[in-house]
Amino acid sequence: MAIKVAILGYGTVGEGVYKGIQNHQEQLIEKLGDAVEVAGILVRDPLKKRDVQPGTFITTRFEEILAIPGLHAVFEAIVGKEPGYTYLSQCIEKGCHVITANKVLFAKYGNELLKKSKQHGVHIGYEATTAGAVPIIRTLQELLKVNRVTRIQGILNGTSNFILTEMRANRLSFGEALKLAQDNGYAEANPENDVEGKDAACKLKILCQLAFGCTPDWEEVEVEGIAAITSGEVQKAEAEGFRYKHIADIRAEGGKLKASVKPIAVSSAHPLFSVEGVDNAITLETSLAGNLTLQGAGAGKFPTASAMLEDFSAILEKSLRTKIHLLSARVPV
């Protein structure tokens, strides 16, 4: 019997998840034992033409998604806190696993949702909220359990990094580089969240909660974007061997957490010095492993879908394993 999933929102990310599922059925069947069926897609405009298999159930009504019998998991790829939060809460209450790419929602309601998911015996995947395809969430959750993480530094906004790279490498002004980012589809029409550091701050919040189990007083955290950096400053830094990088930084110092999100001119000795273009990267300082850096695509259709589908596969395997243990243990009864 196919594993039934639904996709909430069919923009770039939602479509990436849909196509990713279609193109990776072989892997999914091998890992999960069954094919994955997209049993419903929630959209805003029902009339828009979409490249989906004939007969795919498309609706504008969330209740109809929730009513799908035997729904295993929901991929949420909507923008903004609402209606995402309401939808995810209802899915969890119904016993449905949830995979989200919604960083604004998760930075705000992550703890509530995780608590609720425990109560209802389901899992939440949120790898896609932070640094696109880079598996930083699950590296922290699963691969670094003995190490103490003492500092996280990240380039968490691809648009800002693209702009800074263009200003340096091709001597563009901020305005020209921003326009190029928009022309390439990297930046939103309203680029405020990206270039003013809000997007990076949101992701840092998620990483901080995960790595340190608490957050600093965000009202006091310095959050500065890249909009005020001039071409002259970038050129001057380069002449001296430095590069401006927009770095989200959180570190444990003397029993307290210190955070900042701002552009910094780093030397070639800094682990994020050579991260260029739209890539994201994170350097973890740890007690045993030393510095670990993960780098990859910070956004985009398939990179974001990658994070969501890997979450999905891990969650399904986990819940499958539990069931097998329970079943096999019950055999003697």
Add this chain to the structure above:
Amino acid sequence: MAIKVAILGYGTVGEGVYKGIQNHQEQLIEKLGDAVEVAGILVRDPLKKRDVQPGTFITTRFEEILAIPGLHAVFEAIVGKEPGYTYLSQCIEKGCHVITANKVLFAKYGNELLKKSKQHGVHIGYEATTAGAVPIIRTLQELLKVNRVTRIQGILNGTSNFILTEMRANRLSFGEALKLAQDNGYAEANPENDVEGKDAACKLKILCQLAFGCTPDWEEVEVEGIAAITSGEVQKAEAEGFRYKHIADIRAEGGKLKASVKPIAVSSAHPLFSVEGVDNAITLETSLAGNLTLQGAGAGKFPTASAMLEDFSAILEKSLRTKIHLLSARVPV
């Protein structure tokens, strides 16, 4: 009751594991529910002074390690295929989990050991065999299950990378750079395995088996070290914007695996261009995530111990989870 472990071999890595366990008891207790006790250490020279807690059981006889009652896991940090293979086989047969840093052994006998471990219901951790603290093995095993990995490129030998970096950045000759590596403790007195590419080839074999489930005909694989590279070639490449990197490469092409291990002059567009010094790094090409690069310490006392202790924690949690499920399921009986 403490979780009992033994350490086979007490060189740099064995000592790193011992100290790592002592310094991370809090983390281990939190994750595993119990303290971890080093119940035995296998050494060659019983008289050598070692900085271990008074009363620690130290022996030169493997049988005495194997006879420790209730031994949960063994950390193997011996050099060479034997006696490591015999020891690990016996541990597995006894129902003991095994964590190894021995790449020569694992490249040769990995498949046999994995098969044997399945038969005996135990786990093998081998993260430390490849790229030190960089969690490439478990990233491939656990974080990339839906993605198809199509190519792996790695800087897998820190000594070679250090030498190439010094030849470029400080204009040393190969001989001078090698001597510096030896003075810094990076290179063995006999550096053949490192500078002739054998060490990197060994690690590539392990990655290849894991990622592709099979290996190319290794007799036909080009394995070339860095010993023949001249200072002049390095300078010429740099003047043209290139850097020599010793790259272990394996890719799926037309249904066949193609591998090579050799120095390549790469441009700044290559994801491994800026990996310098003793670091290791691996770039994975994948079907959904695109290019993912992981970078960190490729060797050393604590980085290697990090990989082994993270393996240990994951294995213990896994086997603990199975037991809890079985127990909780049996309650109604």
